[in-house]
Amino acid sequence: MISVDRIRRLGGVSLLVLSALAAGSLLDRSMGEAYAVQSSEAPPLAAAVPAGAPLSFADLIETVSPSVVTVQVSGLVESSPFGGGNGPDLDNLPPQMREWMERQFGGQRQAPQPQPRQSLGSGFFISADGYLVTNHHVVANADEITIGTAEGEEFPARVIGTDPQTDLALLKVDGETDFPFVRLEENPNYRVGDWVVAVGNPFGLGGTATAGIISAIGRPIGNSTYNDFIQTDASINRGNSGGPTFDLNGNVIGVNSQIFSPSGGNVGIGFAIPSDVAARIVGDLRDDGRVARGWLGVSIQNVTEDIAEALGLEGTTGAIISSIVEGGPADRAGFEREDVVLEIDGEAVDGSRDLTRRVGNIQAGGDVRFLVLRDGRERTIRATLGDRPGEEQLASMSSVDAAPARTSVFGMSMAPLAEEDREVRGLGAEVSGVVVDEIEPGSEAARKGVQVGDIILEAGGNSVADAEALRAIADEAREDGRSAILLLVEGRGGQRYVALQLGSAD
Incomplete structure (x- = not known):
C-alpha cells in the first residue's frame, strides 16, 4: 500500500510554493521584505501545510493498476421485426403508429434475426482466486466474456450473478489463484472535495488513469431506486464502465457506472456506485448468485403539495400507495390504496x-x-415481506381493484372504456373507467401530465363510469370546499395518482 505520509509531504511542498508565488505578486517591496522576515521564522515546510493534493499519483497508480482489467464481451442481440437491428418494437407502439409502420414496410414483418454484438468495458479483481467486479450493463446478454490484464494476458470468465437494479455484476476467472486484487471499502469515509483516481479502459485504451475530486455524494440518478451515486470530475468516458474509483490509500470507494454528456465524451460529470453498496451486492451475488430484496407488493409515489391538499394533509412527507398487488404481502396485511405510509419500524x-x-x-x-394515514387517522399495520420477483414477473401481476381516489378533469374529452382498451391494459370486466381521447393544451390535466390514452379509473373515492359521473364527483368536491381532488389514472407506466386543482366551473 502507498505511504500516505509521503504523499502528504510532497503535496505540502507543492501547495506552499504556489502560495508564496501568489503572495509575491500582490505585495509591494516593503511588504515583501516584511513577509521575508516572517517566513524566515516559519516552521518547516512539510509541517506548515495541511494534507492536500499529492505532487504525483504515480505510486498509487503503479500499485493498483495491475488489478484493473479490460472486459471484452461478445454475444447476439435480436434485430427489429422489419430487419436491420435499429428498427422499432412494433408491439410497444400505439395501434395507429403500428398500422402506419406496417403499411410503410408492406406489412411484411420478419422474424427477429440475431445480430452479433461486441463491447468493451472495465473491471477489477477483488480476490486472488479470480473474482472480479464490473457493471451489469457491460455483460448483459453476453455469450462469451474475455478478461484482459495489464500484463497483456487474456482469460475466459463466467458470470456468477448480476443485479440490474444497481448495475453490478460479479464474474469469475477459473483456474488461477494469484491475481493482483484490490479491496472494496465496506465503510468508506469520503467528503466532497476529496481526491480520487479512476483507472479503466476508456475507448479501448486499457490502463488509463485519471484523477479528480468528489463533486457530490448521495446523488440520485434516473430510476436507480436502490442506489445513490458518488459524482466525480475525474475523466470518465465510454469503456470506463465497471472500473474502480480509488481514494489516496488505494481502496476502492466506487464502481464507475454512468456519465452525463451531451456529446458522449467526458464533460467532468461522472458517477460511481458507492463501495459500501457494491460490497453488499457483491457479497450476495457471491453467496447466492442473486440479490434477495424485501418486497411489499405496492406501487407508490411521492406526496406532492396537490395530493396533500386533496387529502387534507398538512405536509408532503411519506409515500402514497396507488395500487396493491393482488395476493401480495401488502394485500394480505390489509393495506389499501390511498394509504399514506408515514413510518417504517x-x-x-x-x-x-x-x-x-x-x-x-x-x-x-x-x-x-x-x-x-388512512381517512385522516393514523394506524399501524404489520406486514411480512416477500422476496421481490423479477421485473417480468412483476409486470404480469394484477392489482387489487378496490379503493378510493379524487379528481376533477377539465379540458379533457373522454370516451367509455371499450373492450379493446380492457384487453390492452389487462383490465377485467368489473373495472369501470373512461379513456382520455383529447386534452386541451394548457389545461390543469395537461399541466399535471395526463395524456391521451390514459384511463381514469376513480375520482373522489368513487368509480368513474362516464364523463358525467366524473363531472358530478368534481362538483360535489367543490361544494364540500375542497380545492383539489385526486384522480386514479391507468397509463402505460401503470397506475398513479394525479391531483388536480378544482376551478369554479368545469
Missing part, C-alpha cells in the same frame, strides 16, 4: 424512493411495522 419515510430502498434492504420474511 418507527423511522419517518421521506418519500417513495426512501420507502422502496428501505423495504428492499430488509430480508424476505422480515416482519415490518408500518405507520400509515
Whole structure:
C-alpha cells in the first residue's frame, strides 16, 4: 500500500510554493521584505501545510493498476421485426403508429434475426482466486466474456450473478489463484472535495488513469431506486464502465457506472456506485448468485403539495400507495390504496424512493411495522415481506381493484372504456373507467401530465363510469370546499395518482 505520509509531504511542498508565488505578486517591496522576515521564522515546510493534493499519483497508480482489467464481451442481440437491428418494437407502439409502420414496410414483418454484438468495458479483481467486479450493463446478454490484464494476458470468465437494479455484476476467472486484487471499502469515509483516481479502459485504451475530486455524494440518478451515486470530475468516458474509483490509500470507494454528456465524451460529470453498496451486492451475488430484496407488493409515489391538499394533509412527507398487488404481502396485511405510509419500524419515510430502498434492504420474511394515514387517522399495520420477483414477473401481476381516489378533469374529452382498451391494459370486466381521447393544451390535466390514452379509473373515492359521473364527483368536491381532488389514472407506466386543482366551473 502507498505511504500516505509521503504523499502528504510532497503535496505540502507543492501547495506552499504556489502560495508564496501568489503572495509575491500582490505585495509591494516593503511588504515583501516584511513577509521575508516572517517566513524566515516559519516552521518547516512539510509541517506548515495541511494534507492536500499529492505532487504525483504515480505510486498509487503503479500499485493498483495491475488489478484493473479490460472486459471484452461478445454475444447476439435480436434485430427489429422489419430487419436491420435499429428498427422499432412494433408491439410497444400505439395501434395507429403500428398500422402506419406496417403499411410503410408492406406489412411484411420478419422474424427477429440475431445480430452479433461486441463491447468493451472495465473491471477489477477483488480476490486472488479470480473474482472480479464490473457493471451489469457491460455483460448483459453476453455469450462469451474475455478478461484482459495489464500484463497483456487474456482469460475466459463466467458470470456468477448480476443485479440490474444497481448495475453490478460479479464474474469469475477459473483456474488461477494469484491475481493482483484490490479491496472494496465496506465503510468508506469520503467528503466532497476529496481526491480520487479512476483507472479503466476508456475507448479501448486499457490502463488509463485519471484523477479528480468528489463533486457530490448521495446523488440520485434516473430510476436507480436502490442506489445513490458518488459524482466525480475525474475523466470518465465510454469503456470506463465497471472500473474502480480509488481514494489516496488505494481502496476502492466506487464502481464507475454512468456519465452525463451531451456529446458522449467526458464533460467532468461522472458517477460511481458507492463501495459500501457494491460490497453488499457483491457479497450476495457471491453467496447466492442473486440479490434477495424485501418486497411489499405496492406501487407508490411521492406526496406532492396537490395530493396533500386533496387529502387534507398538512405536509408532503411519506409515500402514497396507488395500487396493491393482488395476493401480495401488502394485500394480505390489509393495506389499501390511498394509504399514506408515514413510518417504517418507527423511522419517518421521506418519500417513495426512501420507502422502496428501505423495504428492499430488509430480508424476505422480515416482519415490518408500518405507520400509515388512512381517512385522516393514523394506524399501524404489520406486514411480512416477500422476496421481490423479477421485473417480468412483476409486470404480469394484477392489482387489487378496490379503493378510493379524487379528481376533477377539465379540458379533457373522454370516451367509455371499450373492450379493446380492457384487453390492452389487462383490465377485467368489473373495472369501470373512461379513456382520455383529447386534452386541451394548457389545461390543469395537461399541466399535471395526463395524456391521451390514459384511463381514469376513480375520482373522489368513487368509480368513474362516464364523463358525467366524473363531472358530478368534481362538483360535489367543490361544494364540500375542497380545492383539489385526486384522480386514479391507468397509463402505460401503470397506475398513479394525479391531483388536480378544482376551478369554479368545469
